[in-house]
Amino acid sequence: MRWSAFSLMPLFAATTAVALGANHFGLEPQPVALQSTGPIAFGPEHVLFVGDPKAAVLYAIDMEEAVGSTKVRPSDWATATTDDFRLSVAKAAGDGTAVDDVQIIDLEIDPESGHAIAAVSVSQRPLLVHVMPDGVAKVVSLDKVLASQVSLPDPPADKVTGEGRRASNKRMESITDLAFTEGRVLASGLTGGDAASTVLAFDFPLRESSVGTDLEIYHGAHGRVEGTAAVRSFVPMTIDGKASLLAGFTCTPLVQFSLADLQTGAKVRGKTVAELGNWNRPLDMIAYEKEGHPYLLVANTARGLMKVDVGNVAAQEAINEPVPDGGTKGLPFEKLDAMVGVVQLAKVGDSHCLVLSESPTKELRLATIELP
Numbered sequence: 121m122r123w124s125a126f127s128l129m130p131l132f133a134a135t136t137a138v139a140l141g142a143n144h145f146g147l148e149p150q151p152v153a154l155q156s157t158g159p160i161a162f163g164p165e166h167v168l169f170v171g172d173p174k175a176a177v178l179y180a181i182d183m184e185e186a187v188g189s190t191k192v193r194p195s196d197w198a199t200a201t202t203d204d205f206r207l208s209v210a211k212a213a214g215d216g217t218a219v220d221d222v223q224i225i226d227l228e229i230d231p232e233s234g235h236a237i238a239a240v241s242v243s244q245r246p247l248l249v250h251v252m253p254d255g256v257a258k259v260v261s262l263d264k265v266l267a268s269q270v271s272l273p274d275p276p277a278d279k280v281t282g283e284g285r286r287a288s289n290k291r292m293e294s295i296t297d298l299a300f301t302e303g304r305v306l307a308s309g310l311t312g313g314d315a316a317s318t319v320l321a322f323d324f325p326l327r328e329s330s331v332g333t334d335l336e337i338y339h340g341a342h343g344r345v346e347g348t349a350a351v352r353s354f355v356p357m358t359i360d361g362k363a364s365l366l367a368g369f370t371c372t373p374l375v376q377f378s379l380a381d382l383q384t385g386a387k388v389r390g391k392t393v394a395e396l397g398n399w400n401r402p403l404d405m406i407a408y409e410k411e412g413h414p415y416l417l418v419a420n421t422a423r424g425l426m427k428v429d430v431g432n433v434a435a436q437e438a439i440n441e442p443v444p445d446g447g448t449k450g451l452p453f454e455k456l457d458a459m460v461g462v463v464q465l466a467k468v469g470d471s472h473c474l475v476l477s478e479s480p481t482k483e484l485r486l487a488t489i490e491l492p
Contacts, residue, residue, distance in 0.1 A: 151265075
């Protein structure tokens with residue numbers, strides 16, 4: 121759901137967009153028929169990567185052709201406020217759509233054009249919605265767009281397994297987050313019959329071949345090694361001079377993985393660098409710098425926004441022992457208790473962030489804040 125952070129090398133050179141027709145990324149004019157709404161992430165030259173977990177397909181779509189080439193400046197977002205974003209989406213969907221039938225899955229801003237795109241589900245219909253700073257939303261037509269696609273190599277079966285509270289369709293977790301870094305699209309999720317936690321790496325332009333790496337973590341709150349817990353949100357960043365990922369899991373361990381290790385196809389155990397408290401699930405994360413110091417901002421289900429200091433993540437001792445009683449350990453962090461109910465984050469330039477938060481009366485408010 122995001123770009124590389126901090127000092128990762130430039131990922132691509134900007135070039136001029138082309139008219140609707142095959143382009144140098146292998147995108148071809150075609151309809152895109154989503155079966156489900158999953159995470160999204162922007163890549164080079166206005167290309168939006170869209171996850172479709174039910175179909176187990178990853179799409180690349182040219183958003184400049186789909187929404188236009190007019191630029192939206194960071195300053196245009198500075199005073200953006202929408203009191204009920206679900207209502208804006210319901211109006212865009214039309215046909216008397218009820219606000220309660222709108223679910224927001226992901227929200228991203230194209231760092232080159234400044235346009236915001238939301239991945240939404242409206243009455244269980246998967247849609248992409250173009251959002252402007254004045255709060256006006258418009259459904260993106262996918263009837264004919266420049267696009268390409270690739271299928272996941274070994275997704276979980278599309279069926280409900282388990283019993284009682286643990287019953288679920290693991291296929292819907294085949295893609296849990298996306299990012300573009302170092303010329304590759306990274307997709308976290310579950311794979312195979314045993315629903316192992318994995319990160320898939322696809323070269324871009326998209327090709328059927330990919331590298332899949334099974335993940336293991338030591339989960340301090342649970343006091344054990346785990347290999348079937350899906351990454352819920354992750355960000356690429358450079359740690360100690362090496363391209364890496366910081367990944368958040370349910371209950372809420374924060375785990376570092378080397379990007380080089382994730383391209384070997386082997387099973388890799390990450391380094392657990394923080395336990396942020398149990399009975400909690402990360403929803404979104406962004407990495408940023410404040411006065412030259414790196415931080416991670418974590419939206420989650422149970423607490424206010426968490427501001428994690430990742431300045432010394434390379435030197436952080438790995439957590440390999442139980443962290444009892446819902447305790448915390450590892451990287452220092454602070455809870456921003458004034459920012460509760462946050463469900464989505466999207467960077468606006470280097471100093472601000474678009475925040476989608478749910479009020480006590482269940483309205484979804486869209487606003488821009490200065491990064492704390």
